[in-house]
Amino acid sequence: MTFKRTALLLAVLFISLLSFAQTAKDARPLLQNVYGRAHSSLNGYWNYLVDPLETGYYDYRRRPTSDGFFKDHQVDNIKTYKEYDFDTSPVMPVPGDWNTFADNLFLYEGTLWFRRQFQYVPKAGTRVYLYFAGANYDTKVYLNGEKAGEHEGGYTPFNLDVTDLVKPGRNSLVVKVDDKRRADAVPTNNFDWFNYGGITRDVLLVELPQTFIQSYKVQLKKGSDNVLEMKAWMSGKQAGQKVEIEIPELKVKRSLVTDATGYASAEVKATPKLWSPENPKLYAVKISSATDAVTDELGFRTIETRGREIWLNGKSIFLKGISIHEEAAFRNGRVFSAEEDLTLLSWAKELGCNYVRLAHYPHNEQMVRLAEKMGLLVWSEIPVYWTIHWEKDYVFENALNQLDEMIERDQNRANVFVWSIANETPHGDARDKFLSSLARHAREKDDTRLISMAMERNDKSKEVLSIRDNMSQYVDIVSVNQYVGWYDGLNEKIDRVRWEVDYDKPLMISEFGGGAVAGYHGEANQIWTEEYQAELYRKTLKMIDERMGYVAGISPWVLKDFRSSRRLLPNIQDGFNRKGVISDRGLRKQAFYVLRDWYSSR
Ligand code: GCU
Numbered sequence: 001m002t003f004k005r006t007a008l009l010l011a012v013l014f015i016s017l018l019s020f021a022q023t024a025k026d027a028r029p030l031l032q033n034v035y036g037r038a039h040s041s042l043n044g045y046w047n048y049l050v051d052p053l054e055t056g057y058y059d060y061r062r063r064p065t066s067d068g069f070f071k072d073h074q075v076d077n078i079k080t081y082k083e084y085d086f087d088t089s090p091v092m093p094v095p096g097d098w099n100t101f102a103d104n105l106f107l108y109e110g111t112l113w114f115r116r117q118f119q120y121v122p123k124a125g126t127r128v129y130l131y132f133a134g135a136n137y138d139t140k141v142y143l144n145g146e147k148a149g150e151h152e153g154g155y156t157p158f159n160l161d162v163t164d165l166v167k168p169g170r171n172s173l174v175v176k177v178d179d180k181r182r183a184d185a186v187p188t189n190n191f192d193w194f195n196y197g198g199i200t201r202d203v204l205l206v207e208l209p210q211t212f213i214q215s216y217k218v219q220l221k222k223g224s225d226n227v228l229e230m231k232a233w234m235s236g237k238q239a240g241q242k243v244e245i246e247i248p249e250l251k252v253k254r255s256l257v258t259d260a261t262g263y264a265s266a267e268v269k270a271t272p273k274l275w276s277p278e279n280p281k282l283y284a285v286k287i288s289s290a291t292d293a294v295t296d297e298l299g300f301r302t303i304e305t306r307g308r309e310i311w312l313n314g315k316s317i318f319l320k321g322i323s324i325h326e327e328a329a330f331r332n333g334r335v336f337s338a339e340e341d342l343t344l345l346s347w348a349k350e351l352g353c354n355y356v357r358l359a360h361y362p363h364n365e366q367m368v369r370l371a372e373k374m375g376l377l378v379w380s381e382i383p384v385y386w387t388i389h390w391e392k393d394y395v396f397e398n399a400l401n402q403l404d405e406m407i408e409r410d411q412n413r414a415n416v417f418v419w420s421i422a423n424e425t426p427h428g429d430a431r432d433k434f435l436s437s438l439a440r441h442a443r444e445k446d447d448t449r450l451i452s453m454a455m456e457r458n459d460k461s462k463e464v465l466s467i468r469d470n471m472s473q474y475v476d477i478v479s480v481n482q483y484v485g486w487y488d489g490l491n492e493k494i495d496r497v498r499w500e501v502d503y504d505k506p507l508m509i510s511e512f513g514g515g516a517v518a519g520y521h522g523e524a525n526q527i528w529t530e531e532y533q534a535e536l537y538r539k540t541l542k543m544i545d546e547r548m549g550y551v552a553g554i555s556p557w558v559l560k561d562f563r564s565s566r567r568l569l570p571n572i573q574d575g576f577n578r579k580g581v582i583s584d585r586g587l588r589k590q591a592f593y594v595l596r597d598w599y600s601s602r
Pocket of ligand 1: 192424557577
């Protein structure tokens with residue numbers, strides 16, 4: 001490649017990294033516990049325009065235009081010739097996914113523009129933020145025709161300071177959401193769940209004082225059950241700001257003073273009742289400064305590994321889990337309400353679970369908070385899924401940003417016990433470098449949780465199964481997705497295999513399972529019948545009991561049949577992954593009861 005072309009390529013790469021860094025900066029740091037602050041909801045019916053050629057963003061030479069749809073021109077068709085008009089465009093509910101809203105958008109992948117007008121009355125000394133709980137996948141936000149910021153990633157929140165853009169009276173908020181899959185995105189263009197596009201979670205307008213409490217973390221110090229570690233980050237980078245953290249029920253009230261970066265920390269002795277699945281105890285906590293105050297409900301627990309066991313609150317715990325996608329029961333669209341979270345988590349409780357693996361991306365904040373109240377531990381995961389472009393720096397920056405957003409949002413949730421950095425990723429040096437850097441970063445950012453990832457098998461022979469993954473040295477829990485009886489032989493093979501896993505750290509099975517059509521019955525050796533799936537569960541659970549050595553926990557794949565464009569078998573899959581123990585219509589399959597009975601016997 002000539003010098004000139006190399007220089008040009010480097011320049012393009014530098015600009016793209018710079019623009020990503022800029023937009024990531026815009027969208028962070030995250031406001032902690034936005035629901036505990038003064039905010040108004042911008043949820044509701046938004047006008048929308050379907051724009052597959054991104055005419056609203058590029059001119060006819062595919063250059064970004066300064067006069068795009070984000071200008072939200074009032075069209076009079078007399079003086080100004082504009083070929084779009086939000087006022088006369090249809091409306092769609094936000095939050096929601098466009099795929100299940102309109103039949104003609106079911107398989108659409110591309111750009112939709114959304115427009116919401118809102119009235120605002122400015123208040124002196126108030127900062128105004130827009131907070132997006134989630135939008136899939138690439139989001140650009142404009143307020144009153146000016147760029148407010150952008151965000152990449154479909155499953156983590158972001159917030160934008162719009163103090164200088166919001167105006168008295170009517171405001172025009174225009175959002176471009178593009179959910180085109182890309183090989184160099186996170187996840188890539190290849191994944192086994194439905195690519196729901198849209199503003200899929202809440203949009204809030206948050207009013208804050210000039211200097212406010214940006215974030216805080218109050219959890220038991222690593223390795224202790226009677227020392228609280230308190231951290232606070234103020235928006236103003238000034239030393240000497242006083243932050244008070246109060247937990248009335250524990251008679252704890254501690255004043256912290258910020259350093260020159262606006263950060264403050266302290267350790268306080270306390271003996272809280274520990275949060276656990278059996279007793280999901282939460283304490284009212286108030287964090288206040290001279291100008292701001294936030295309330296939250298926090299639980300306190302210890303989590304650690306001891307040899308091959310996972311210990312919660314100083315006792316060994318077996319994790320009785322289930323994997324869950326963030327897809328609503330019955331309706332089978334992206335979850336958009338706390339009621340839909342409750343249905344899924346109630347099913348997990350009915351199974352006898354004490355843990356849910358929220359796959360393969362951070363679910364909405366209410367799901368995690370509800371699970372905390374219901375006594376369900378959470379495995380939280382970023383969508384570093386399958387064949388990520390490990391060697392591209394901007395892909396790593398994207399994954400790192402989503403990891404930061406996941407941790408910053410949920411670092412106060414006692415029930416989150418694992419940050420998972422990947423799912424089923426192919427071995428290799430570039431992948432190990434990418435993932436070990438994520439693992440190190442997660443540990444530095446939050447040492448009060450365990451690090452894991454869902455690995456694949458790397459067997460010693462056809463019937464001596466193993467894991468052998470170089471990444472095992474970087475994680476606290478070695479977890480494996482294994483499909484003997486489905487992708488690897490039929491059910492009878494399960495009885496013939498044995499495992500050799502020799503890590504002195506906990507082993508979990510993050511996935512096993514097989515497909516079944518609810519109501520389709522036959523012999524136990526006939527695949528796609530409920531009997532086959534139930535037999536697979538019986539044999540796998542027996543294998544766990546008898547031939548795997550100590551297993552610290554399992555989260556079978558999967559709670560509910562879910563949509564996936566990879567699953568095309570007519571009259572059996574019809575666009576659904578059928579490995580649910582519950583059907584997409586809420587019908588419990590025989591395997592549901594096999595798993596429930598096994599959990600109740602543990
Ligand atoms: C994989 C993967 C899941 C997928 C499942 C399946 O293990 O982690 O995302 O849905 O297998 O094939 O059903």
